[in-house]
Amino acid sequence: MNAEIIATGTELLLGNIVNTNSQYIAQELSLLGLGVYRITEVGDNPKRLKQALKESLSRSDIVFTTGGLGPTKDDLSKEIAVDVMQMESVLHEPTHTRLRMQFNGEEDRVQNNIKQAYFPPEAIVLNNEKGTAPGCILPSADKMIVLLPGPPHEMRAVFAQFVNWWEKNRADSTIRSRVLRLAGIGESDAAARLGDLLDRENPSLAPLAKPYEVTLRITGRGKTPEEVDTAIAALQQEVRAILSDYVYGADEDTLEGTIVDSLIEKDYTIATAESLTGGLLAATLVNVPGVSDALLAGFVTYSEEEKIRRLHVSRETIAQHTAVSPQVCEEMLDGLREISGADVCVVTTGYAGPEGNDVGLVYIGVMIGNEKAVIRHNFHGDRQQIRNRTTRNALAELWRRLR
């Protein structure tokens, strides 16, 4: 089965917004086993939308549209789709009732939005918990149009209703997925270690690269949720056995959240001293609401003088080895322990560029109790990428040692 997506909105053609809706839908459809054949973006122009809809229906089985479901006369996606499907709309009482409730019975406002309560009798209405524009499925003998609203959070809420309907009525199987989150390893290295596992078909395993993070998506299909979950759990076990040093969590977990949980569980306090990252490491830990139970102190020691003054790094060590050296990194750890008294200390020093020699040379220091580690990296990229990679890798090194 093939699908297409048509995103409507003049702001797309002006480049004012980026088409994240289509990306989201494409990603979710691939999970449902529906191949996307084409994505089209058209303006708020009835004639062109109609033309695009007809073309898409001639090529594909299901056409998703986003946008144009608002209450004004310029919002025409539903009207055009109903026309293309040769259907006719009538007032849909359950939606009318919902509108009344959403507007606390203010009849003026209900009337302003009344257009949103009209659907053909053939339509399957998809409620919108996040706004007033419901979506719908318009089915014919062999084709289907699915109308979704434009604002991304509304689109996602309505799309979830479509998925529910699809799984109950059309899917010949249940599909479930799980994302494993990795730290401290690159995508190609992870793929090499996984080898044949990446060729499995059900459940399948695929890397999904995100900025500064590698994730693996396990997707399984089968007759019942239990059967699929069992198969996913088994593959997950295999992956974790191979990549146990790198899988820090699953689904909505974050690396910093996992670290803070681990610190709190062990009753450890943490302190940071940052040169090139300049506060990014501490700021990432502070993403976690509960961090106050663990984060003792953070220092930005960007200059050599501040490393000497605040962290008691010796002037001689810097003169002999430069500020970007394993020796200075180790002295930063010692100094940070001394002034903070934290159980866990993490420090960074390196050259972020853009100018100078050795751009990308970075030392990360991690100290837990009396165990010290100094890790050398050579990162590529621009100043911001080198600083972000340093932050991410420092967290990965810390996580690995906290397990």
Added chain:
Amino acid sequence: MNAEIIATGTELLLGNIVNTNSQYIAQELSLLGLGVYRITEVGDNPKRLKQALKESLSRSDIVFTTGGLGPTKDDLSKEIAVDVMQMESVLHEPTHTRLRMQFNGEEDRVQNNIKQAYFPPEAIVLNNEKGTAPGCILPSADKMIVLLPGPPHEMRAVFAQFVNWWEKNRADSTIRSRVLRLAGIGESDAAARLGDLLDRENPSLAPLAKPYEVTLRITGRGKTPEEVDTAIAALQQEVRAILSDYVYGADEDTLEGTIVDSLIEKDYTIATAESLTGGLLAATLVNVPGVSDALLAGFVTYSEEEKIRRLHVSRETIAQHTAVSPQVCEEMLDGLREISGADVCVVTTGYAGPEGNDVGLVYIGVMIGNEKAVIRHNFHGDRQQIRNRTTRNALAELWRRLR
């Protein structure tokens, strides 16, 4: 004149990446006065790309494609476009020479990429300074295909070559633009103050909202660059007169860069002490390569204990007023000055949530010499948004006082 954009790549249809290239091109074309009629995304499939190209050419005057210009046999955009235009490719010597230089004369690698040096004699080749895939313009009597590479930084470099060509050869007028960057004011407030200026037609003035930043784009058209520049400069003067407290720079300027320049010019040193921002403020200053001449020290004092221990905030003040109070903010400034000796001190304290009362209540402290200011804010948004807004506003307050 109408344009269309076709983005190629199976990863787009799988939703693995978002189509930022099309947004960029659409935005730039609107600046050139070219209306975008439709945007299409197709997979790496020769038949479907050919079909999409033919459809687009039947509707529009210029069709831009992105992707498929790599050296492998799967990279087929150029071959298909040349076929659609009924042209024939031959070895393009200048590009061949460039390839040789890019690969330091390693003939094996040149041969691996030799496909990228083939173009029809009719083509206008657009050099790629960022990679090995040049773009090109394929012109016919009344239509035009413009082939651009897929990686965004390469696409932008090659698109810039297209713009140069367009302005020299096809534009019936010169179009130039300038972006003014604002800090410390919201978009609607800025728009209200500008009033009628936003209705001007040539040059035109339009707000462009970016995350945590408001910008204004001035766009002018005319016969000569000099004429347009004069008109843009005049409108810019009018805008600056109205928003002098908020316009910190233009085009590629950044707020942190402007601040660091100003600090260095005045021979000021700076220190930060951050509670809810947790290092974001210092890290933003460290975005600027030259910051080492100004940044003396940064402290993350997230807990009450660390505010007391490090910054010498009095325990009584916290007990009486809470840690999120103007009193504590002022004592943080005093303590930071004392321990850092910096000429300029900036501190933050506030509730980032998600739980608790008064989420979004923030105090920002700025001290220059002996001038102290404590500014109260009530930010909306989630934890990360509140922390980002605090950072941005602290920089805005600092910039305004440094002028």
